[in-house]
Amino acid sequence: MEPLQIIEIFVSGIVVGGLYSLTAVGMTLILGVMRVINLAHGSFYMVGCFATYFILVQAKLNPILALFLTIFIVFILALFVEKLIIRETKTDLMRVSVATFSLAMLLEEAIRIKWGKVYRTIPTYITGTTGYSGITFDNQRLVASIIAILVITGLVLYIKKGRFGRAIRMVQQDGEMASMLGINVDVVNMTVFGIGAGLAGAAAGLLAPLYMIYPSMGWPPLLKCFAIVILGGMGSVGGTIFASFIFGVVEVGTAFFYGSQWAYAAVFLIMIIILLIRPKGILGKDIF
Amino acid sequence: MKKFLLIGICFGLVLMTNSLLWAQPKELKIGLLAPLTGPISEGGQRIANSIKMAAEEINAKGGLLGMQIKLIEWDTMGEPERGVTGAKKLIESDQVWGLIGIFRSGVALAVADVVAPAKKLLMVTDAASPAITGLVKKDYEKYKVIFRTGAMAPHFTEVCYPFFTHVIKAKTFFFVAENTKISRDIYEAAEKDLQAKGIKSLGTAYVDVAASEFMGELARIKSLKPDVVFTHIPAAGGVAFQKQYYDAKVKLPQIIVTGVMAMRNVVKEMGEKSNYASVAAFCWDVPITEKTIPFYKNFTKKFGMDPEGYSDVRSYDGMLVLADGIKRAGSLDLEKVIKALEQTDYKGAAGRYVFDETHQAKWGEGYLNGVLVQYLDGKSYVFWPKQYANGKYKVDTRK
Numbered sequence: 159m160e161p162l163q164i165i166e167i168f169v170s171g172i173v174v175g176g177l178y179s180l181t182a183v184g185m186t187l188i189l190g191v192m193r194v195i196n197l198a199h200g201s202f203y204m205v206g207c208f209a210t211y212f213i214l215v216q217a218k219l220n221p222i223l224a225l226f227l228t229i230f231i232v233f234i235l236a237l238f239v240e241k242l243i244i245r246e247t248k249t250d251l252m253r254v255s256v257a258t259f260s261l262a263m264l265l266e267e268a269i270r271i272k273w274g275k276v277y278r279t280i281p282t283y284i285t286g287t288t289g290y291s292g293i294t295f296d297n298q299r300l301v302a303s304i305i306a307i308l309v310i311t312g313l314v315l316y317i318k319k320g321r322f323g324r325a326i327r328m329v330q331q332d333g334e335m336a337s338m339l340g341i342n343v344d345v346v347n348m349t350v351f352g353i354g355a356g357l358a359g360a361a362a363g364l365l366a367p368l369y370m371i372y373p374s375m376g377w378p379p380l381l382k383c384f385a386i387v388i389l390g391g392m393g394s395v396g397g398t399i400f401a402s403f404i405f406g407v408v409e410v411g412t413a414f415f416y417g418s419q420w421a422y423a424a425v426f427l428i429m430i431i432i433l434l435i436r437p438k439g440i441l442g443k444d445i446f
Numbered sequence: 447m448k449k450f451l452l453i454g455i456c457f458g459l460v461l462m463t464n465s466l467l468w469a470q471p472k473e474l475k476i477g478l479l480a481p482l483t484g485p486i487s488e489g490g491q492r493i494a495n496s497i498k499m500a501a502e503e504i505n506a507k508g509g510l511l512g513m514q515i516k517l518i519e520w521d522t523m524g525e526p527e528r529g530v531t532g533a534k535k536l537i538e539s540d541q542v543w544g545l546i547g548i549f550r551s552g553v554a555l556a557v558a559d560v561v562a563p564a565k566k567l568l569m570v571t572d573a574a575s576p577a578i579t580g581l582v583k584k585d586y587e588k589y590k591v592i593f594r595t596g597a598m599a600p601h602f603t604e605v606c607y608p609f610f611t612h613v614i615k616a617k618t619f620f621f622v623a624e625n626t627k628i629s630r631d632i633y634e635a636a637e638k639d640l641q642a643k644g645i646k647s648l649g650t651a652y653v654d655v656a657a658s659e660f661m662g663e664l665a666r667i668k669s670l671k672p673d674v675v676f677t678h679i680p681a682a683g684g685v686a687f688q689k690q691y692y693d694a695k696v697k698l699p700q701i702i703v704t705g706v707m708a709m710r711n712v713v714k715e716m717g718e719k720s721n722y723a724s725v726a727a728f729c730w731d732v733p734i735t736e737k738t739i740p741f742y743k744n745f746t747k748k749f750g751m752d753p754e755g756y757s758d759v760r761s762y763d764g765m766l767v768l769a770d771g772i773k774r775a776g777s778l779d780l781e782k783v784i785k786a787l788e789q790t791d792y793k794g795a796a797g798r799y800v801f802d803e804t805h806q807a808k809w810g811e812g813y814l815n816g817v818l819v820q821y822l823d824g825k826s827y828v829f830w831p832k833q834y835a836n837g838k839y840k841v842d843t844r845k
Contacts, residue, residue: 296693413662
């Protein structure tokens, strides 16, 4: 085992974790502020990937414009979903979970009927590779990972320092009190849901060129996000980021040392161990 | 006089009704089973489209025994219980003469126990488990209604062998595949067969069916440096793996067992990331028979996508082989059609169809065989076997 290989595995894991974090943070934000387990989160990512495909490949628009348009489309879709479904069901955890699961199935089938008869993929719009001593990463992946970290950092700073961010935190801590202080909780919830889904849209815009695009593609990221969110601590943005990196490094490391078939098993084993030691996750608090 | 006229009219009416009742049906109903919705509908649509295309061609030439083929579809969604429900509905309610299609082996095995007692012919055009035609071997009298124009699991392995033995002259290989039964069957067969040829396995990596990140696997492959990377990730992960393989500059010769990387409409969208990828396919648009290129042209024109050379071509041929059997039998009598199909020697778009004693379309030189294809700059070319080659295999020499 050469030191260079260990570095390669570690860096690969960090890059993969960076990619996972963008989707997972959106989920944890919705969970932390609204107490909603959004089982349609993977479907927002899927819708974003299809949107990116049509904007980039069919309409042949600029990739940066495509990224912003994708975020906007998913954001607007999420606003409607929040107004029509989430707001009506969120008082009951089971009801909202079933509603978002049904929405996920609905979106998947609708996309499949309309555009899902063939597999699709997108050529990478950031080309080339960056490497050192045999360790090579494609630039699309590196840039996606860096943008993911920047977006999340910006979001964390905004929630901590910004005016609306303070309102979000107040709603997160005590919705009723926030309402009494004149904060429109419905608007905050709607915006948070839109931002959370928009992060899935951002992930779609950045990651779609790396993967295949098909209607059921939202489920594997949902499962991973859910595991990451639980590992990091439900509702904790910092914990989610940290857990994403753990997830990435463990997944890549296990695949290298013990074989790919053990990668998920190892990740979930670590999740069980952490939950036994820290029942609320790495940086979690009671949110229900 | 009036009385006789009335009797005469009545007699005439009875004769007319009788002749109408006993007239030869004008259409031959055949049930088409495929996953038309759900996660594997891509393959199911290819099956259905190809069978419909073949039926349309037969109908345009006057039909079969004077009848027009009428296909009645049933969406199995790839689930055995839906396959059984569909087969029963098609047989009992729609009164089809026989069934065709089927993507998943589990569905085919479940449907086998519906068609056998009902004495209805089943032409399997895609599902690959040896257990399907194994039924014919196990109990010929019961399961002789089952035939398969699709490939059998070991054929997926054998189609790759020339890459190891003739193209690369490999000594070692590494197997990376989806964690499925067929992948494990492929590896089991490959390990044994290739070892006999002096080619040693350096290990395996079975990835989750939904996996999209392969950094760990690629780091492992790079550290082991096998002569050939043998890949079987036929679904969506196959494209992600290929993109990452290219980006990580693995540069080791790789052979991919058909699947998504044989879909040229997908590969075109990959851009340069498909460069140097080699695919072992069951058919390509090279003149394997005089029907191959017309099939590719017509399919592409009709459906706006390239055939992937397995589900589509074998299903198209399956319909033509079935029609050929009925035509040679000269009737719809099941026993006669089975006998005729057993004597099949038919040139389809993918090659020559002759059934063995288990009703499996024969594989190998002179029958159905495969081709090895490589992608470069968005184009594909066949580099093996030599009689169809329109290009040479190229090694990735990027810095």
